[in-house]
Each structure stands twice: as C-alpha cells, then as structure tokens.
Amino acid sequence: MKLGVVGKGGVGKTTVSALLGRAFAARGRRVLAVDTDSNPNLGVSLGLDQWRTDAMSVLPRSLIVGAAGSASAADVVRDYGVETPTGVTLLSAIKVTEAGAGCTCAGHASVRSLLGEVMAEQADVTLVDMEAGLEHLSRSGGTLAYADVLLVVMEPSRKSVITAARTQALAAELGIPLVFGVGNKARGDDEAFFTALCGEFDVPLLGVLPYDDAVPAADRAGTALGEVPAAVDALVDALESRTAIAG
Ligand SMILES: Nc1ncnc2c1ncn2[C@@H]1O[C@H](COP(=O)(O)OP(=O)(O)OP(=O)(O)O)[C@@H](O)[C@H]1O
Ligand SMILES: [Mg+2]
Known part of the structure; x- marks a missing residue:
C-alpha cells in the first residue's frame, strides 16, 4: 500500500505519518516512510535525534527508478534508507540547504518515480509525509500520482475540511x-464537528485522533512520542478494512 499524508499547514501530517508508520511496523509490516517536506522533521517523530535527521543523505534529484532508469527501488532503499528506532525505515527526499537554490520539483519527481515502481520486495506500506498545501497534486505529473490512498489530515476547522474536499477533487x-479524511487534535464535541462537516463536503472520514498533550510535549523535548495511542491503531484497522489489504 502506498499512502500519501497531506493537508493544510500544521494540522498534524508529520505526527500522523510517524504514528501510522509505527503502528504498521508494530503489526510486523515493513514500513518505508518518505519525508518530502523541504523542511524535514519526520526523522525526529520516528525516534532519530536531530543530528541524525539532519545528517541523512537526500535522494538524488530527478532520480528515475525502474526498468528505464538508473536505479531500482531496492538500490534506493539500500543506499538512502535509514533504520529508525521505531522500526520504520526512513527516506529523506527533499531538503533545502541553500538560499536561492531553486525549486524542489526535481526532488518531487524522484518521489513520483519511486512510487511508480512496484515496491513489494522493499515495503508492505510506503508512507509519504507531504509538505502543506496542494502543490504536490498540481505540479507536473503529481508527486503522489502513484499513491493508492491519500489521507488528508484535518484540524477541527472548516478550512481544513474544505482543504480535504479540494484534495479529493484533484x-x-x-x-x-x-481519499480519506482523518480528524486530528479533537477535543470536546470535535468528533461530531468532523462527522457533520465531512458529511456536508462529501469527504469520507476514516477516523478521528484526540488532542494529546503528549504530542506537543514530545515535540518540545525533540523526541518521538513514547507510545502509539490506541486511536492510531483503530485508524490502521479502519484503513485496512476499507482498503481490503489486511493480511
Ligand atoms: N493529536 C495531537 N494532539 C496535540 N497536538 C498535536 C497533535 N497532532 C499534532 N499536534 C501538534 O501540532 C503541531 C503540528 O504538528 P505536525 O508538525 O505534525 O503538523 P504538520 O501538518 O506536519 O505541519 P507542517 O504543515 O508544518 O508540515 C505540532 O506542534 C504538534 O505537536
Ligand atoms: Mg510536517
């Protein structure tokens, strides 16, 4: 299964990507997580320290993976994959280290090419943590064109549900x-809000994760969350049953 995790800025894409990856890994699945944010943070949420995250080798730009290209998916994972303490293998796809160095299109093309490959030998689940916004769907070819499922993470705000509806159309x-919506940071009657608004905008709601003080605490400490919350496991159950990939 190839999963793209998308949504508005700050809704929790990186948090949800890391937790889903960990939950799949805990079930014995081989998980490959791909950080495509030009300001990458997924490594820390997967248990690497900041130094190790920053030191990761980034995928070559405009990589062509597969029969016609210079590398196989196995080469990419072997040469660029980093094992994290949470059991997820991480790839860093895009990093901006130099001001004025140009756009990140070529890095997105590498991710697109990798996802276009059959990766059954490398991973059961490939999870791509995206940068905020919709550009990954509009840029030439679409970074996530070969994804099987998009998860649009939403906060309890009308704008983030509308983002999910726009994502669905693209x-x-x-x-x-x-395409499924995933509610995040839910408190009080936010779950009812997500259900109502997703109904109004025709966004299939996969599940809702609660607001959890442990998430910002881990963020401030620069560590991964201690444990994967039960609600994330429920999300994996829902995903497996709704995509019929269980087992
Ligand atoms: N379930 C949650 N409960 C409480 N806080 C959360 C939760 N999920 C995310 N957060 C907080 O929200 C903020 C943004 O989270 P995160 O970095 O995962 O979002 P993002 O969508 O990846 O952001 P960006 O658009 O910058 O990539 C962080 O401060 C994080 O601690
Ligand atoms: Mg992020």
Whole structure:
C-alpha cells in the first residue's frame, strides 16, 4: 500500500505519518516512510535525534527508478534508507540547504518515480509525509500520482475540511483511487464537528485522533512520542478494512 499524508499547514501530517508508520511496523509490516517536506522533521517523530535527521543523505534529484532508469527501488532503499528506532525505515527526499537554490520539483519527481515502481520486495506500506498545501497534486505529473490512498489530515476547522474536499477533487483527476479524511487534535464535541462537516463536503472520514498533550510535549523535548495511542491503531484497522489489504 502506498499512502500519501497531506493537508493544510500544521494540522498534524508529520505526527500522523510517524504514528501510522509505527503502528504498521508494530503489526510486523515493513514500513518505508518518505519525508518530502523541504523542511524535514519526520526523522525526529520516528525516534532519530536531530543530528541524525539532519545528517541523512537526500535522494538524488530527478532520480528515475525502474526498468528505464538508473536505479531500482531496492538500490534506493539500500543506499538512502535509514533504520529508525521505531522500526520504520526512513527516506529523506527533499531538503533545502541553500538560499536561492531553486525549486524542489526535481526532488518531487524522484518521489513520483519511486512510487511508480512496484515496491513489494522493499515495503508492505510506503508512507509519504507531504509538505502543506496542494502543490504536490498540481505540479507536473503529481508527486503522489502513484499513491493508492491519500489521507488528508484535518484540524477541527472548516478550512481544513474544505482543504480535504479540494484534495479529493484533484486526486480524482490524477486517478488516485481512495481519499480519506482523518480528524486530528479533537477535543470536546470535535468528533461530531468532523462527522457533520465531512458529511456536508462529501469527504469520507476514516477516523478521528484526540488532542494529546503528549504530542506537543514530545515535540518540545525533540523526541518521538513514547507510545502509539490506541486511536492510531483503530485508524490502521479502519484503513485496512476499507482498503481490503489486511493480511
Ligand atoms: N493529536 C495531537 N494532539 C496535540 N497536538 C498535536 C497533535 N497532532 C499534532 N499536534 C501538534 O501540532 C503541531 C503540528 O504538528 P505536525 O508538525 O505534525 O503538523 P504538520 O501538518 O506536519 O505541519 P507542517 O504543515 O508544518 O508540515 C505540532 O506542534 C504538534 O505537536
Ligand atoms: Mg510536517
């Protein structure tokens, strides 16, 4: 399964990507997580320290993976994958280290090419943590064109649900088969809010994760969350049953 995690800025894409990756890994799945944020943070959420995250080798730009290209998916994972303490293998796809160095399109093309490959030998689940916004769906070819499922993370705000509805329309144009909304940071009656608004905008709601004080605490400490919350496991159950990939 190839999963893209998308949504508005700051809604929790990186947090949800890391927790889903860890939950899949705890079930014995081989998980490859790809950080495509030009300001990468996924490593720390997967248990690497900041130094190790910053020192990661970034995928070559404009990599062509597969029969016609210079590398196989196995080469990419072997040469660039980093094992994290949480059991997830991490790839760093894009990093901006130099001011004025140009756009990140070539890095996105590498991710697109990798996702276009059959990766059954390398991973059961490939999870791509995206930068905020919708550009990854509009840029030439679409970074996530070969994803099987998009998860649009939402805060309890109307704007983030509307982002999910817009994402759904663009994903349909790219031919991405499944798009689900995932509510995050829910308190009080936020779950009812997500259910109502997703109904109004026709966004299939996969599940809702509660607001958890441990998440900002881990963020401030620069560590991964101690344990994967039960609600994340429920999300994996829902994903497996709704994509019929269980087992
Ligand atoms: N379930 C949660 N409970 C409490 N706080 C959360 C939760 N999920 C995320 N946060 C907090 O929200 C902030 C943004 O989280 P995160 O970095 O995962 O979002 P993002 O969507 O990846 O952001 P960006 O758009 O910058 O990539 C962080 O401060 C994080 O601690
Ligand atoms: Mg992020």
